[in-house]
Amino acid sequence: MRARDKGDRGVVQSVVLFLGVSVLSGALAAGLAIPFAGLAGFTTEKTSETLEDLPQELKTVPLAQKSAILAADGSLVANLYEQNRIPVKLSQINPIMRTAIVAIEDDRFFEHGALDAKGTLRALLRNQTEGTVQQGGSSITQQYVKMSLIEKANAANDPEAIEAATAETYQRKVAELRYAVAVEKQFSKSEILEKYLNLANFGDGAYGVEAAARHYFSTTAAKLTLPQAALLAGLVKNPSGYDPTNNAKRAKDRRDLVLKRMLELKVISVAQANAALKTPVFDPAKVKPVPNGCANSKYPFYCEYVVAKLLENPAFGKTDKAREHYIKTAGIVVRTSLDPKIQEAAQKSINEHSKPTDSAVAAITMVEPGTGIVKAMVQSKPYGGGRNQTAYNYNVEKSYAGGYGGFQNGSTMKAFTIAAAIQKGIPLTYRINSPRTIDLGGAKFSTCTGTTTAGNDYRPSNSTSAQGDLSMIDAARASTNTYFLQLSERIGLCPIAKVAASLGMYDAQTNKPLQQVVSMTLGVDTVTPLMMANAYATFAARGLYCAPLLITSVTDKNGKALKTPGPSCKQALAPEVADGVNYVLQQVMMPGGTGGSLKFGSSDLAGKTGTINANKAVWFAGYSTRMAAASVVADANLPYTNLINQTLDGKKMRDASGSGTAGPLWKTAMQGALKGLPSTRFTAPSDKTRRGDVKDLPSLGGMNPDEAANKLRSLGFQAQIAPGQVNSEEAAGTVAYTSPRQSEGAPEGSMVTIYVSNGSKAQQPPTAPNSPKPPNPPNTGKPGNPLPNCPPWHPKYPNCTGR
Structure with a gap:
């Protein structure tokens, strides 16, 4: 017998054998014709088990759709x-495509x-002749089943299921056929064709006919x-092989084959075929x-941070991998806070004041007060x-993919x-009293858990010329280090730490609370522009803190809202406290303040400079009631070095400061963001906020300094005697005056500094000839005479006057 005859007889035997198993298994239901290509050697027992084990219904996963x-x-x-x-409906697909x-x-x-x-038999004969699977003969329903099983395996990230769904075995063919029967029972032919056209891979990253139409031809499936x-x-058979963007000639040959097949079937005319064959395969443009x-x-960068936030949402899956898969396949629409106009204003500032080739880096974040919305x-x-x-x-912060983790923030603290x-x-x-340099060696600062002690050689200095007997406003305007170190010593580090934490400040490298160290008020740990902008936005919103x-x-593919964290706001500071901060920081922006050159427009603005040790990073954080922003210029390459002599905007820096280096970035961005908007004002602080919660100070002028100190302590104040002596009308060696002044009062438990007189009268400017003599000040009803810098009106001091 010839080899061909033996092969044909083997085919017949396989057909008879498999048909028998199929009948016994009920697989011929609904008019099914079983594939019998090359089934010789595939046992009836194995076939029966395969069919019996398969479920009656093909369970599919939702079509993977792109999210936006x-x-x-x-x-x-x-x-x-x-x-x-x-995905589109069949009615949205041109009939010629179908x-x-x-x-x-x-x-x-x-x-x-x-x-x-017929198709399967044709494939059978060819495959049996060749000895391998050369022709599939699969129906569209079978192909849909195969694609669905692969899609399901990919969605589950199941390597074994993926291998089983793509294996070139007759077991897979049998399984696909059983599922195909179920699909044909469940759906109409039109429904199956719609599902197929939406599921199929059309190459070059386009899945489904609508995406393919848009991708290759800038049109729609309709x-x-x-x-x-x-x-x-033609692409469906081999999406990468016939991809016109990879091989236009091969794609044209395949397209022309489809056209000729359509002509053979008489579904198009000769004229239509000829016209189509002459058409260029595609227009690359x-x-x-x-x-x-x-x-x-x-x-x-903004986008990656948004994705990181999405991956935190447990509503999108139990694990990071499940959430990532959901986000990339569920067709969700994520609406964000990014304002393209404000982003453009911030980017314009970056472009004007820096270059990508600079050795230093610059960054800006902008936040809307009262909402926490990150605009840019x-x-x-x-x-x-x-x-x-x-x-x-x-x-x-560093905890997010790509997050750098911030820089120390200097005096913005x-x-x-x-x-x-x-x-x-x-x-x-x-x-x-805030001298240029102060000796804090061994000084103890209270913390939330006890105390911390300055090193024996800790002698911090001011970076500006302002020094002497300064008020909080004076010290803020000049960013006087020695004032704020003493202030933090007196109020303790715990209150500062609690305020900072309530405004969203923490170590951006470790996610731990900011350290309560002696120099905390001058900058501590590492924080981000986002943190700084949002914290300062809280001041602008009168103490209302909103998480960024x-x-x-987020909506699903049907437009239904999905659970996602919304605005999260709390009253972190009493409004009157924030009003006081705004008033003090507003003075920073006035002429003579460190931010005076950054003031623009007619709206109230407030802000604070920041420079860290050795000028390795400089900051400016500031705000109006409408917008808050933080800008930073820093060395971001280890080991960090001084910014001076590094490049910014293509030039070597000869100086580095919060006002002169980071400040212009802030100003340009804020000008663009607020352009065209009505002017706004801060709420003025109450008189109580200005004056504080003070107790009366006794009249101490002319007293023995030690006796005066004891008297202050007996009244609940702390007391210290300033070194040296000052010009005064009081007798030499007696109390000249105190700081705070008697007329100002002082908070209970606060430090009162006693200044000792040298016995000489203070030098007065000469009176111009024939100029009127200044009137005597009115009697205040309190001991002593009115003193310079008498504070604003206070119920305790109704007649207080003075400069």
Whole structure:
């Protein structure tokens, strides 16, 4: 017997054997014709078990759809997807596309059941002859089943299921057939075709016919032409091999084959076929890639931070991997807080004041007071892995992917010391003798858990010229270190730490609370521009703290709202405390203040500079009632070095300061953000806030200094005698005056400094000839004479006057 005859007889035997098993298994139901290609050697027992074990219904996973992140105005921030797909109804697909796919993949689709017996037999004979699987003969329903099983396995991230769904075995064929029967029972032919066209891979990242139409032709599935439909229909068999963007000639040959098949089946005319065959395969100019992920976004750093926030949401899955898969396949729409106009203003500032090639980095975050909405987030180094690019986000904490983890914030911490002092009833006029350098060696500072002690050689100095008997306002305007160190010593570090924590401040490297160290008020640990902008926004909102908000809503593919953290606000500071902080920091922006050169427009502005040791980072944080922003310029390369002689905006820095280096970045960004908006004002602090919660001070002028100190202590104050002597009318060696002054009063338990007279009268400016003599001040009803810098009116001092 010839070998061919023996092979044919083997085929027949396989057919008879498998048909028998199929009948016994009930698999011929609903008109099913069983595939018998090459089933010799596949046992009846194995076949029966396979069929009996299969469920009666094909359970599919929802189609993977691309998700979108949108800005506040609805513009696209980024697409996120594993498969770029836009599902559509069959009615939204041009009939010529339906005709083309049926013609090339399963021309008897509407005539047969789950399987085309003729097509399968044709494939059987060829495969048996070749000895391998050369032709599938699968119906569209079978192909849909196979694609669905692969999709399900991928969704579950199940390697074994993926291998089983793609294995070139007859066991898989049997399984697919059983599922195909179930699908044909459950859905109509039109429904199956719709599902198939939405599920199929059309190459170059396009899944489903709608995404493919948009990608290759900049059109929709409803508007596809005959040659376009033929090209897409040809792609399904080998999406990468026939991808026109990879090989236009091969794609054209495949398209033309589809057109000729359609002509053979008489579903198009000769004229239609000839016209289509002459059409160029595609126009490269109309190919529209769909960028995927944050790296392709216009706002990559902001986008990555949003994705990190999405991955925290347990509503999207139990694990990070499950949440990531959901976010990239569920077709969700994420609306964010990013304001493109404000982002543009911030980016303009970065572009004007820095360059990607600089050795120093610059970053700005902008937040809306009273909502926590993060409006903008920019930095000088663009996103990427190339030269002068970075994957670090310099605006956010290290716990997020790409988060740099911040920089020490220098004297911007003084704002929290001011708030803590006001909370404790310290007047805005509270005076402390603040020399250029102060010896705090061995000084003890109280903390939330005890005390911390300064080193024996701790002698901090001021970076500005302001020194002497300064009020809190004076010290803030000049950023006087020795004042705020003494102030923090007197009120304790715990109140400062609590205020900072309530305003969202923590170590951006470790996520731990800020350390309560002696120098806390001068800057501590590392914090981010986002933290600083949001904390200062709390002052602008009169003490209402709102956690940073980037995601404003998330909806599913049907537009239904999904659970996501919304605004989270609390009254972190009493409004009158915030009003006091605003008043003090507003003076910083006035002429002569460290931020005086940054004042613009007619709105009230407040802010604070910050410079860390050796100028390794400089800050400016400031706000109006509408917007808060923090800018930083820093060395971001270990080991950190002084910014002086590093480059910013392409030039070597000869100086580095919060006002002169980081300040211009803040100013330009804020000017752009507030442009065209009505002016706003801060709420003036109450008189009680200005004066503080004070007790009367006794009249001590002319007393023995030690006796005066004891008297102050007996009244609940702390007392110290200043070294040296001052000009005074009082007798030499007696008390000249105190700080705070008697007319100011002082908070209970606060430090009162006694100044000793040298016995000489203070020098008065000469009186001009014939000028009138100044009138005697009115009697205040209190011991002693009116003194300079008498504070504003207070119920305890109704007749207080003075300068």
